[in-house]
Amino acid sequence: MDIEQFRKAGYQAIDRICDYYYSLQERSVVSKVEPGYLRQHIPLEPPEKGEDFQAIADDYQKFILPGLTHWQHPSFFAYFPTACTFEGMLGDLYASSTCNPGFNWLASPACTELEAIVMDWAASFLGLSPAFTNASGIGGGVIQTTASDSVLATVVAARARYQREHPDVKLEDLVIYTTSQTHSLGSKAGLVFGVHVRAIDVDLDDQLSLRGEALRNALEEDARIGRHPFILIATVGSTSSGAVDSIPEIREVAKDYPSLWVHIDAAWAGSALSCPENRGVLHLEDFNAFADSVCTNFHKWGLVNFDCSALWVRNRKNLTEALDITPTYLRTKHGDAGTVIDYRNWHLSLGRRFRSLKLWFVLRGFGVEGFRTYIRRCIELNNLFAQQVKTSEHLQLVTKPSLALTVFRLIPRPVSPDQPKFSLGPLNELNRIFFGRLSARDDIMLTQTSLNGIFCVRLAVGAARTTEEHVQQAYDIVSKEAKVALESWEQTANTAGAIIVA
């Protein structure tokens, strides 16, 4: 493809993306394809001769688009949102047009310098302590691929620091701390590094938040049996329910365990720190004061296209001392002199995309105000949904709504005031039927979760085009399917005599 052919194909791509967004609302959220659908449309071998790009672009429309789940659809309420803004897209396009892997300063000075500046912008507008900025010269921010990636780099840094301080401790005795509500990245880190993971239990009465006492008990117990917890992955806004660990209490406990690295995983909720009114409930002041690292994914709720996971550390040396390898072919005079950041020593991989460009485009395009407006609208829309669940006949909030996330379940109204409570088993069965009905629809997408054994349904607001109307529609659908599920369950259950167990 020559330059002029690219111009033509590029214009067409832009036009088709515009068409896609104009038509988005008319599409079903969930793809209707069945497993294996694509093998029926695509040959099993690559073509011998190059094909005309028009044919390729048309096949994208014909075969790929129908197989996509439309995460940007206004009725997409599943998982967490994946940001997708035009500003982000353009940032990605410009970055992709020069393709440089930016692993050290010389490999493309602008990539390193923009990342260092824009991560400081982001730190500032989220209210992070200046200690985390690149300008501090001690702490610093770096863009990683995903929150898992951020955690993996952090675990390596924490482990290296711990081993420097405790050179005789065996790998087998190291422990990563999480809670039973931590994202699967916690257990996956355990698999990756081959070390123990201790998932501390948290209570629904505490809104699934890790409390100081539970942490202290675990630390004391592990000390007694010769295990060495070296990092705690604390969550500010968990995936299942938006739970926020009790950072003030963790801070108190951490004073007695200075070797324990505390990582704040705010992958989703971090974006909400942009609004000052959310900083209290997210314990910003506390983690600013003591956390070793903080992560938020701008590609989730932060308007920046995937991938853009922002990681800040209080001491960059913990990363570089754990990860720096500089072979001859990567040495440069600036790197040797220490006058520049060589980001390759801040993460696991060597090569990296120029991701700061899209973050820069988004922060400038939206401005602090625009970013906050978006976050606040998502929270308001979620409150609208949660409010209706609260007052509904059959639905129940399982936890307090958290920012833009509601976790709820279906619960039958007692026939009489003295009817015994329903037991968990049948209720979960009912909610599985309920969620089964919701997930069979293609005009809305929600996800399931389990909170301490309670099967629940999650609704997360975040697509940029979601309005009050879509949220109302979502409630109406949920409400309707709840009734149908309830009726079918009551019939079956009454027959089986299984409903009521105290």
Add this chain to the structure above:
Amino acid sequence: MDIEQFRKAGYQAIDRICDYYYSLQERSVVSKVEPGYLRQHIPLEPPEKGEDFQAIADDYQKFILPGLTHWQHPSFFAYFPTACTFEGMLGDLYASSTCNPGFNWLASPACTELEAIVMDWAASFLGLSPAFTNASGIGGGVIQTTASDSVLATVVAARARYQREHPDVKLEDLVIYTTSQTHSLGSKAGLVFGVHVRAIDVDLDDQLSLRGEALRNALEEDARIGRHPFILIATVGSTSSGAVDSIPEIREVAKDYPSLWVHIDAAWAGSALSCPENRGVLHLEDFNAFADSVCTNFHKWGLVNFDCSALWVRNRKNLTEALDITPTYLRTKHGDAGTVIDYRNWHLSLGRRFRSLKLWFVLRGFGVEGFRTYIRRCIELNNLFAQQVKTSEHLQLVTKPSLALTVFRLIPRPVSPDQPKFSLGPLNELNRIFFGRLSARDDIMLTQTSLNGIFCVRLAVGAARTTEEHVQQAYDIVSKEAKVALESWEQTANTAGAIIVA
């Protein structure tokens, strides 16, 4: 930005990318900026109000472009190439326009299905054994971020397999095998996992290739001292010199060590397997017969924009058994039934970009023929350069040219036939002066390396727009700087009497 504003900004981006490629040759390859340049142009805080996109796009031209190293410049011969094709760019653009993280089948069926198919295309046209294809149902291919990422996932799989077979072995006793010429990803994997790395020495006489005997000696020695090598990262086309380990000999040794995972890192040279004439020298038949995993980065020499690291494994269960964590919110009926691939269990992270789209666009746009034509042209151009080095007065090939890579150094012609040989120290000093002169230029970019203590200069051909003329220019520049370096060195050295040491 609304849809029509995006159309306008998108057209402009396409036009500016066209301008960039029209002007590329007139730009200097290396950026002239000094460390810290960008802080002088960008405010320290993000704007309060959103800005007009035109201002942002203009700032990209004004402040970012001048700070880029132009990896696509026809006179870029540094590191290895980073692919950047219009087809790849368009694939990235379409993928970025729908932004879905594709971590399981349901999250976007097309993402998983296209990746499974296109990785089979790639396996087929590189000549990989059908055992590595997704269609085999046992092996399979997955796109990772980088070759480091591929190695990390592989090490986790290899370690888990080894520990299943040897449950009593301590992490402390595990060893990763590399050679002294393996990419830094080998030592970095050691840092990441906290395990030993043994870099087996290789000889210049063997063209820096790992020989069977050296491997066997290391294995026997480690067995004696109770260490457990569980993976060998064998290289097919090393970064420093394009060295190819002796896979046939490794295959023989591996027969006696069935628990040793052999990973083939063909990050750069893998693309050359597309041409049947390269398959012998790259030992395809041998590693097809026994390797546990193979990696090639299409984003290096494979025409696909960064990032696109292709990893194939002979047994996908080794990945999934080591990495599968499926919390409730990620469970789907298809995943539970095992009818679909859930790629999140094939790598370290959870979320992933829709990278197969650009691979599909490139393989269709170029076809097998177009891809081969490009690879063959790069090799021819490199041979053109190497041939001139060979016959030059002062330059010397340090190793045989490997595919599209030449490693050479400057070496003074003896004044008389009975003059003693120059010793390594002064020669390295001379070559540092030589490389210093080359790297002070901004019209060409090369990199340095060190081969068993010999300081060398590398030239790698790969930018899509490089022609015979650019390679000739490169040789002329190299030749000219060599003479100047030699003169200045001879003056200094003669004064100091330091040249001649037998």
